[in-house]
Amino acid sequence: MQVDRYERYWLWAATGMLVLFTGAIVITALAGSAHPPSHVETVNPETLDISGEFATPGVATAADGSVTVVMRAEFYVFRPEVVRVPLGRAVTFRITSPDVLHGFQIVGTNVNVTVAPGYVSEVTTTFTEPGEYLVVCNEYCGLAHHNMQGTLIVEAEP
């Protein structure tokens, strides 16, 4: 196959560009543990409000100081609607849905996870800025999808 000289240069440049991109991804994934939220755990969506952690959603602090926020994303509301978490500590959100797909996105951060009935989504982050954050649903879930929002308050500990 005849390939022009400049064409050959470009093929190498294109290859180099893609190696650079994928290299950056692999290095940040391995060295910085930068992975997308990929928790694998299932839960019965029809008994969420009867038993288990999702019946009483809320914030819990473990003995080692780590914080877990258990939440339900359901038709047009996040439960609890207002969540308070401490500044500068690892916070793990555990979220599921009793009905359709929802999204859980904390505006101004990279917390962004799909919530599906039957599955537990998990995402861990450490907040470095105190203040009030907007939580939005970013997966179409019905006619009031655009009103589905919550509040996250990050507080400096006394």
Added chain:
Amino acid sequence: MTASLRLVLSHFWVAVAAFGIGSLMAVMQALARAGVQLPFGTASLYYLSVTAHGVLLALVFTTFFIMAIGYLVADTTLGRIAGLGWAWAGFWVALVGTLVTTIAILSGTSTVLYTFYPPLLAHPAFYVGATLLVVGSWIWCGVMIGSHRAWRRGNPAARVPLPWHGMLATVIIWILATTGLAVEVVILILPWSFGLVERIDPIIARTYFWWFGHPLTYFWLVPAYVLWYTLIPRVAGGKLFSDALTRVVFIQFILFSTPVGLHHQFTDPGIASGWKLVHTFTTYAIMFPSLVTAFTVIASLEYAGRARGGTGLFGWIGRLPWRDPFFASVALAMITFALGGFGGAINAAYAMNAMVHNTAWVQGHFHLTVGTAVTLSFMGFSYWMLPRVTGRALVWPRVATLQPYLWFVGMQFFSIPSHIAGLMGMPRRVYTGEFQGVAAAAGWVPLVNLSAVGGLILFVSALCYVGVLVGSMLVMERGPRRAIEYAESLVAPTPGPSVWDRFGVWTAVAVVLIVLAYARPLYHLHTMARFPARGFSPF
């Protein structure tokens, strides 16, 4: 007019009609989001309209237009479409399917958007109609492959004509893609929507959907590339820079279009991150043929510009026929695709995806890619094709010249604010960007309004497009038809058999890649303890 050309035009006009209706939906959505009080402007009509817009443009317009291109290329490169009766059967099945799905959407019983993620549950007619549309397109695939075989029997040693090479690649991509869709709709969704099965697993359904959803974008893009490679160099007054690399590009799309779908599911639970990383690599591999395309097509244009007397490093650019609506459409489509392509690289970036996933960035992205790189190329092709197929010149040629520039400008106004709003955290697919007046959303509102300005410009452009086509049919007299001629290559393809013409072999390799990419994650999903969900119709 020959029987083949009548077939081409029938598909073409269905596509144009779907485009016109879908565009009307679009401008109403853009205005409604900007807070303009439209009659009947409710959330329920908004999401119904989003569903209709997505189905009519992303699925119906594209599929019918691509079937039209396929039959035209078959007729003009192979000399014959084998099985015209089947082709018409496919047309009617697809058209009936389109009508059934459209009625289901307009009735308000199927506001599930064009991604129809379970457990959102639409009226069964929505899925039945969509299935018929795909079955109709499968008949098109059969006719295309049958035409190829018939041609091959008569020309055992000839090289595959280059435009046909690209369209055959499109057919194979479509068959590989719709296999995933068939599993999702026929096996999982249809029995559930008819009430035969009570529950469905949303993540498994999504995984089969995105098996289909990403190669779908190459089903749109490769026919546009066929126009860029095999017509535009000639329209510009030059030749194709490299026949050989073009074939490699089309084959690479067959190989890497499908085993990439998990990059749409980066934020999904239930799928381990390792497989998402594997699909990241294949997604970056599929950028390679597009980067090659950028070189080959621009080199062909430079050759044309210099043949027209252009000199210096950039002097050739001004010599290109910027007043020709087909050329201008494709040139602007290519510029837009450069932006959209790099945005796509960000979407596909494993961890960085979380910054843009399901935000307004995404709607900005695919309006640059399918909404402009593909659609604008098809619009320009319409102006070139219609006079050649019908013998009628274009009425209002100046409107046709202006139209692609309007589309380009309108789309920048629509998409750039969408990208910025997405980076600021605004979700996609929302009726309003106001979020009940919270402070965090205050910055989104002006961007949404700017997008609406873009939407208005786009709608004017869409009216010009449909107006010129319909006006030409109504006003202009039928004259002699001009020949349909493809670009020559600077270096003629080598004679004799070539591995790059062996579609069977490459399809087999593509199937192996799909199995490698999907077997393990799907096996895991199907065998783990799961709790499938009941359907909901919250609309």
